[in-house]
Amino acid sequence: MKVEDGKVDRESELYNYLKDRVLRARQGELSPHLDRLDFRVYRLQASHHVFKVVEKKSGIAFLIKSYAGDRADDEVKCRRFQRELENVHIFERFGVDGAGHRIAVPFFVDPERFLIAYPFFEGKELGHYIKRAVLNGKGKTLKHKLSALADFLHFLHRHVVAEGIEISHIVRLFIAKVKSAERASLIDGNTARQAQYLIERWVELPILKDAHKCLIHGDATPSNFLFEGDHVAVIDLENITWGDRSYDLGMVAGELKHQCMMHSGNRFAAEGYIGHFYWEYSRRCNDPYKTFKVLTAKNPFYMAYTEFRIAGNEWLAWDHRKWLTFEGMECLKALHRDGWSS
Structure with a gap:
């Protein structure tokens, strides 16, 4: 499954994945009558694999980080993927998410695709x-x-x-x-x-x-x-x-x-x-x-x-x-x- 900039085709694997897998973790935010979603993907500046995803009708926005597109083999991807999740736990353990600052904590994790979804912070x-x-x-x-x-x-x-x-x-x-x-x-x-x-x-x-x-x-x-x-x-x-x-x-x-x-x-x-x-x-x-x-x-x-x-x-x-x-x-x-x- 390839993640790239632009409007997501409703017939694509990425569309169904975002709709049925990622957004299911945030299902309480979607109006039930929104059956034809409109996803837009934006690559973050200077980043190879971090993207902002916006569902235009609802206004829901989140970040996805996908290691799947890396040139490294699966063992290396898995190691980097696991390290990032461990680092999130380090931040939580030390209470770094505080003093008026915010840390992105995943709301969806897919170990098979080496993909992590984070809430998007306005700013x-x-x-x-x-x-x-x-x-x-x-x-x-x-x-x-x-x-x-x-x-x-x-x-x-x-x-x-x-x-x-x-x-x-x-x-x-x-x-x-x-x-x-x-x-x-x-x-x-x-x-x-x-x-x-x-x-x-x-x-x-x-x-x-x-x-x-x-x-x-x-x-x-x-x-x-x-x-x-x-x-x-x-x-x-x-x-x-x-x-x-x-x-x-x-x-x-x-x-x-x-x-x-x-x-x-x-x-x-x-x-x-x-x-x-x-x-x-x-x-x-x-x-x-x-x-x-x-x-x-x-x-x-x-x-x-x-x-x-x-x-x-x-x-x-x-x-x-x-x-x-x-x-x-x-x-x-x-x-x-x-x-x-x-």
Whole structure:
């Protein structure tokens, strides 16, 4: 069964599946006389397998996440599917769905098709506010949303375990992204070797190891956060894990850099928003100024990883992908500029 954008044909397998399987889990919301339903499917921005589904006559909306379309074999799909369900339980166990924020909890699960249905929260993605800030001068609104996101992430990261950070996993991922960029001719061999050298030098720094593991989102991209007023609704829990909070924060910073540049052509357009986001997060901690200093010192490493990660998206413009790798290298070189290597 294929899930794709557009109006769902009433003769299709997907139509019958949505009508007879998924909506049956929410049958109390449908008027009994609605026998000819009108489903529309919209792929969420920057997502391969998360879709918003709207039944136009009733106005019912929900999200479906389908791993069936992945190129991986069924064993891998099953593992990712099960991990996401386990992560939902982690959020529920730790009471993360609180403090004014909302977590998407499945109302329908189909293990045979590796499909999960979530309630849809009204609101706009973070990317909507980034674009409006750049193109329509709505920077104050974007800062307001970044404050709300900082509040959610701080609330999430309060769940800490005693173990220290294991940095080798992110290093392997980072080096793999660099090699992928080289294979795609986004960088040359010399730049790839320099990047690997700088990554290894960063890893030697105490600031990357001096942290405790906490609960992190693991995929803090703009499409995974919806905003309604001061509240954040969080979707896509597949990558929830224990790790360094700077991984989440650096990903938000890297996404801000990427999207502001993409919409404005100004490589410095995101700087004020990144600083605001880090301060809003830090001021919620016990020692705001010390926290801000430590987190912003670590930011270039995780931001560089994020920029190389985004550069791997083939649907982006070639020149923009090359710029992302350039910015990633500039972040890695901050090791020397900021005096951390001495």
